[in-house]
Amino acid sequence: xxxxxxxxxxxxxxxxxxxxxxxxxxxxxxxxxxxxWYSVATTGVYCRPSCPSRRxxxxxxxLHDTLAQAKATGFRxxxxxxxxxxxxxxxxxxxxxxxxxxxxxxxxEPSLDQLAVAAGRSPGYFHRVFxxxxxxxxxxxxxxxxxxxxxxxxxxxxSVTAAIYDAGFNSSGRFxxxxxxxxxxxxxxxxxGGANEDIRFAVGESSLGAILVASxxxxxxxxxxxxxxxxxVRDLQDRFPxxxxxxxxxxxxxxxxxxxxxxxxxxxxxxxxLDVRGTAFQQRVWQALRDIPVGGTISYAEIAQRIGAPKxxxxxxxxxxxxxHAITIPCHRVIRKDGALSGYAWGAERKRALLERxxxxxxxxxxxxxxxxxx
Numbered sequence: 001x002x003x004x005x006x007x008x009x010x011x012x013x014x015x016x017x018x019x020x021x022x023x024x025x026x027x028x029x030x031x032x033x034x035x036x037w038y039s040v041a042t043t044g045v046y047c048r049p050s051c052p053s054r055r056x057x058x059x060x061x062x063l064h065d066t067l068a069q070a071k072a073t074g075f076r077x078x079x080x081x082x083x084x085x086x087x088x089x090x091x092x093x094x095x096x097x098x099x100x101x102x103x104x105x106x107x108x109e110p111s112l113d114q115l116a117v118a119a120g121r122s123p124g125y126f127h128r129v130f131x132x133x134x135x136x137x138x139x140x141x142x143x144x145x146x147x148x149x150x151x152x153x154x155x156x157x158x159s160v161t162a163a164i165y166d167a168g169f170n171s172s173g174r175f176x177x178x179x180x181x182x183x184x185x186x187x188x189x190x191x192x193g194g195a196n197e198d199i200r201f202a203v204g205e206s207s208l209g210a211i212l213v214a215s216x217x218x219x220x221x222x223x224x225x226x227x228x229x230x231x232x233v234r235d236l237q238d239r240f241p242x243x244x245x246x247x248x249x250x251x252x253x254x255x256x257x258x259x260x261x262x263x264x265x266x267x268x269x270x271x272x273x274l275d276v277r278g279t280a281f282q283q284r285v286w287q288a289l290r291d292i293p294v295g296g297t298i299s300y301a302e303i304a305q306r307i308g309a310p311k312x313x314x315x316x317x318x319x320x321x322x323x324x325h326a327i328t329i330p331c332h333r334v335i336r337k338d339g340a341l342s343g344y345a346w347g348a349e350r351k352r353a354l355l356e357r358x359x360x361x362x363x364x365x366x367x368x369x370x371x372x373x374x375x
Contacts, residue, residue, distance in 0.1 A: 015058075016058040016059070016061045016062070016063060017058040017059075019063060021036055021038075021049070021063055022058055022061075022063075024049050025038060025049050025051075025055070025061075026055060028049070028050045028051065028052065029049055029050060030049075030050040030087065030089060032049035032050070033048045033049055033050050033087050034048075035049075036049065036063060036064060036065055037049075037063075037064045037066075037067055037069070037070040037083055038061050038062065038063050038064065038070070039061070039062050039064065039070055039073045039075050040056040040060055040061055040075075041060045041061075041062070042056065042057075042060045043056070044075045044076060045075050045076055045077065045078040046064070046070035046071070046073060046075045046076075046077060046078065046083055047078040047080075047081050047083055048078075048081045048082075048083040048087065050081065050087065050088075051078055051080060051081035051083075052080055052081065052088070053078065053080050053081070067083065067084070070083065092129045092133065093133060095119045095121070095126075095129070096129060096130050096133045096134060098118070098119070099115050099118065099119055099126075099130060099138065100134070100141065102115065102118060103115070103138065103141060103142045103145060104145055109139075109142045109146075110142075112126070112127060112138055112139070115130075115138055126138075131308055131309060132308075132309060132310055132311050132312075133309075133311050133312070134281075134309070134312065135281050135284070135304075135307065135308075135309030135312035135315055135316075136280060136281055136309075140280050140281075143280060144279055144280050144281070147279070147280075197216060197240070197242075197243040197244065198216070198217070198243065198244050198246055199214050199215070199216055199221060199236070199240050199243045199244065199245050199246065200214065200215050200246045200247075200248050200252055201213065201214035201215070201222075201233070201236060201245060201246070201247065201248060202247065202248035202252050202253050202255075202256045203229045203232060203233070203256070204253070204256040204257065204259070204260050205260070206260045206263045206264060207263070207264060207353075208225060208263060208350050208353060208354075209225060209226055209227050209350070210225070210226050210227065210228065210229040210232055211223065211224070211225055211232075211256070211259060211260060211263065211326075212224040212226075212229070212232040212233065212235075212236060213248075213255060213256045213259050214236055214240075214245075215252075215255075215275070216275045218273070218275035219272065219273030219274045219275040220272050220273065220274050220275060220325065220328065221240075221274075221275040221277070221324070222236060222239060222324040222325065223259060223324070223325050223326045223327055223328055224236065224324070224326060224346075225326045225327075225346035225347075225350060226346065233245075239324065255272075258270065258272075259272075259327065259328075262327060263327060263354075264357075265357075266294050266295075266354070266357055266358045267294065267358075269294075270327070270328065272328060274325060274328060274329075276325065276329070277324075278319070278322065281309075281312075281315065281319065282319040282322060284307045285303065285307060285315075285316050285319040285320070286319065286323060286325075286329045288303050288306050288307050289303070289320070289323075289329050289330055289331055289333065289334065290328075290329055290330070291306075292330060292333045292334075294358050295358045295359050296333060297333050297334070297335050297355065298333060298334055298335070299334070299335060299336060299337045300313040300316050300317055300320075300334060300336070300337070300342075301313055301337055303316050303334060304316055316334075317342075317343075320334055320345075321343065321345055323345065326345070326346055327354075331344070331345070332344055332350070332351045332354045332355060333355070333358075341355075
C-alpha cells in the first residue's frame with residue numbers, strides 16, 4: 001500500500017507554477033520553442049513558449065510535450081504566436097530575406113510602402129523588423145547594395161558612367177554627391193584600385209609588439225598590431241594594393257610615437273583625424289565603439305541595442321573583425337555577454353593587456369580626483 005502510494009506521488013505532475021518550463025514561458029524564451037507547448041483554459045488557445053500574448057495565470061495553464069497533445073485539447077491555435085507553423089522570428093526572417101531580394105533585383109530602389117505591401121505588413125512594422133534583423137533601414141540597405149554594385153563594376157574595369165547607371169542611380173549628380181563617402185575616394189581613383197593614392201606609413205615598437213600607422217590625405221587609414229614588422233607592411237599592401245606606399249619622415253614618426261604613447265598609457269587620450277572605409281553598417285558599429293569610454297567594456301548585444309539592430313550580433317562581431325584601426329576604433333572593449341574576452345584581430349593577449357591598462361588608468365584617475373577633492 002505504501003509502495004503503491006509512493007509510486008503514484010512520484011508520477012503525479014508538478015503544479016505548473018513549480019515546473020521549470022513555466023519560467024521559460026514567463027521569460028518568453030524563444031529557445032524553448034518546439035520543445036513543448038502550453039494551452040490556456042480561459043482563452044481556449046494553445047501557444048508556443050515565446051508567445052507575446054499577455055501571460056496567463058498558471059492555474060489555467062496546461063503543459064504539453066508535443067504539438068499533438070496540445071491539439072488534442074480541442075483548443076484553437078493562437079493567432080499571435082502561430083504554434084502550428086514557423087515562429088514569428090522565422091516568419092520575419094523570411095519576410096526580410098524576400099524584401100532584400102526585391103531590393104537587389106529592382107533596377108530602381110523600391111519605396112518603403114512598396115516593400116511593406118509586398119510583405120503584407122504596415123510600413124512602420126516592416127521598417128522596425130527590417131532594421132532589427134539586418135542592422136540597416138531598407139533605404140540604407142538599398143544604398144549599400146548600390147555601392148557594392150558600383151565597386152564590383154569599377155573593379156571589373158567598367159567606365160564610371162556605366163557603373164553609375166548599372167547600379168540603379170538615376171543621375172550622375174546623385175551618385176557623385178555620395179561617391180566619396182561610399183567608396184572612400186573618387187570613383188576614378190577607386191576604379192584604378194587606389195592607384196596614385198599616397199599612403200604614408202611608419203612602424204614603431206611598443207610593449208605589445210610592432211605597431212604600424214598609415215595615413216592618407218584624409219587621415220589615419222590604418223593602425224595595425226603584430227609581432228613581425230614586415231608582416232604588418234605586407235598587410236598594409238594587401239589593404240591598399242595599388243596605392244603608393246611612402247615611408248614616413250621624422251614628422252610622421254612623431255605621429256607613430258603618439259600612438260605608441262597611447263598604447264602604453266591610455267589615460268593620455270588620442271585624438272586623430274581618421275580615414276575610415278567600410279560599409280554603412282560597419283561605420284555605424286565603429287562609431288558606437290568610439291563612444292565607449294576608456295576603461296569601459298560592452299557586450300556585442302549591447303552594441304546591437306545601441307545601433308538599433310538587436311539581432312545583428314554576428315554582423316557586429318564581423319564588423320569588429322574587419323576594423324583596420326586598432327586602438328582608435330576600440331574593438332578590444334567589446335566582450336562577450338558572460339564577460340569572456342572573445343576574439344580579437346590582433347590576439348587575445350593584446351586585448352587583455354589593453355583592457356587591464358585602461359581599467360588601471362581609469363582607477364588611477366578616479367583616485368587622483370578623490371585626492372584633489374579632499375584638498
